[in-house]
Amino acid sequence: MDFFNYKNNELYAEDLAVTDLADQYGSPLYIYSKATLVRHMNAFKEALAKKRHLICYAVKANSSLSILALMASLGAGFDVVSEGELRRVIKAGGDPKKVVFSGVGKTAHEIAFALEQGIDCFNIESVPEINAISSVAKSLGKKARVSVRVNPNVDAKTHPSISTGLKSNKFGIAYDEALAVYRQMAADPNLEICGIDCHIGSQMTSGAPILEATERLLDLYKELTECGIKIDHIDIGGGLGVTYGDETPPSPYEYMSAVINRLKDLDISIYVEPGRAMVANAGILVTKALYLKKGSVKNFCIVDAGMNDLIRPALYNSWMNIVEVKKHQDAKVDLYDVVGPVCESDDFLGKERKLAVSAGEYLAVRGAGAYGSSMSSNYNSRLLCAEILVDKNKSYVIRKRQDFSQLWENESIAGL
Structure with a gap:
């Protein structure tokens, strides 16, 4: 609506x-329309009400300062992919402690700026990025909170240009390599592991792909727990579709209900990164x-x-x-x-x-x-x-x- x-x-x-x-x-x-923006944010809040959560608005969808300020006033966190987006969030009054930093090409300068602002976590997309974040954190005398963006090889059933969760996509670390990567990070004194992240694509009109991805993340969560690696949140990304023509995407509640049900007994938060569905x-x-x-x-x-x-x-x-x-x-x-x-x-x-x-x-x-x-x-x-x-x-x-x-x-x- x-x-x-x-x-x-x-x-x-x-x-x-x-x-x-x-x-x-x-x-x-x-x-x-302000009323529409408020309505969409409230729909996500209601969908996630039964689980500890953080709604991170994806700034890339629309980075207007007024829209960011409105999202912040409604309690949103933010998903950013550049220093410029993080600076926009701060300028709009957003809380850096509710920011996750995604993206495959973070520079040393961007990493340093984000650490200095005290962001919630980095969503890591490659092994070389781990080394870069560790090096910058060490130079600043800080400990970086990190989460691995896991590529679960799940087909989002969307346009190839906005599909991000397949082996052929540039995003994330392959599921089969994730456990070894977490072990590497756990041994690094400059890093603090805090979550598991995935984002498999945009404009999804079914909840099935995200539930499939969640199941894979849960398997990884169990392996990490057995290894003594503690996770405080699972980030299932964004991607909920909208109606442009004759699409019939589920509501946020319908989209999230099965995921919430699977995570309800775990002592972890759920993070989501809606962008398109919001604006x-x-x-x-x-x-x-x-x-x-x-x-x-x-x-x-x-x-x-x-x-x-x-x-x-x-x-x-x-x-x-x-x-x-x-x-x-x-x-x-x-x-x-x-x-x-x-x-x-x-x-x-x-x-x-x-x-x-x-x-x-x-x-x-x-x-x-x-x-x-x-x-x-x-x-x-x-x-x-x-x-x-x-x-x-x-x-x-x-x-x-x-x-x-x-x-x-x-x-x-x-x-x-």
């Missing part, structure tokens, strides 16, 4: 008309139709948002629902490829969409709250668009639209 709904054939963000917001702030425009359907991208171009083979609706604003469709052919902001009764419906102004053939938001739209009217791309703004760029020297947060009948600018001088503010003309 989200809070973007039609009233009298006009799309609203909570209590505000989307057309009015786009007229006020310009387009392209990201609009987020995707809490945001839309509003764009204006500039031209309707009739082609010999296709019709094109050319809009003012491009792949630099929302790259998911071009990057891995993601299907995202595109709707008219204003619906007109008895309006003529045509089939369009909705494309942007960027000079790339893959600059599209959606293909073969049935729309009743005229030039100058607004369209909304639904489900754009995750991996929209956070993956945007200045390609073609296009400005990053404005973003607003709606709270009932009020709207707040949470990122100003870029101005042209900012495009080159860190550049210089030199060497001529």
Whole structure:
């Protein structure tokens, strides 16, 4: 459920008309619903209420300071994959002690900064990383809390580009090697083992893969216990899917219930790292139709948002629902490829969409709250668009639209 709904054939963000917001702030425009974000966070809290837990919002999904601040105010921890993301969490008021640091390429500088901030733990992804973290911790006179990201070779049944739990993926340490790696870490005086981690993929629409992965983690947990290695949490990652079109993903409660049942008798916490499930359907991208171009083979609706604003469709052919902001009764419906102004053939938001739209009217791309703004760029020297947060009948600018001088503010003309 989200809070973007039609009233009298006009799309609203909570209590505000989307057309009015786009007229006020310009387009392209990201609009987020606070009520939806709160609802999604509360759904995870309720799903995990019977077990000691930490909900670590995956910052990569949407790193807006306002959204991070809201998550922190609701009690969330954070999953970060860079020093920049950790600094954003701290700037937004998040607690570093509730941060897990993931990612395959942590630098010595990033490791040192995270240790100095007192993060909860590092999710280790390779044996060389163990040595790097140990070395930095020793140099700082600190003990690093660590968890191994175990690659359980479980198929998440999702798009190959967002599958992360197979042997062929770059992420994590192979399940068959994990026990030896834990023994190596247990013998290292600079490391404190605290957990087991896995993340097998994104946009999962079934709870079966995560339950399969949990079973493998439990087998490893038992082996570690027998070796005298204590674990205080199991992190099952994120990956719960959302509805972009006709998907029917389980609710957080349905997704987590079997996992909670398997872990209920163990004296450990459960960590989860939801990102997409938190923010995707809490945001839309509003764009204006500039031209309707009739082609010999296709019709094109050319809009003012491009792949630099929302790259998911071009990057891995993601299907995202595109709707008219204003619906007109008895309006003529045509089939369009909705494309942007960027000079790339893959600059599209959606293909073969049935729309009743005229030039100058607004369209909304639904489900754009995750991996929209956070993956945007200045390609073609296009400005990053404005973003607003709606709270009932009020709207707040949470990122100003870029101005042209900012495009080159860190550049210089030199060497001529």
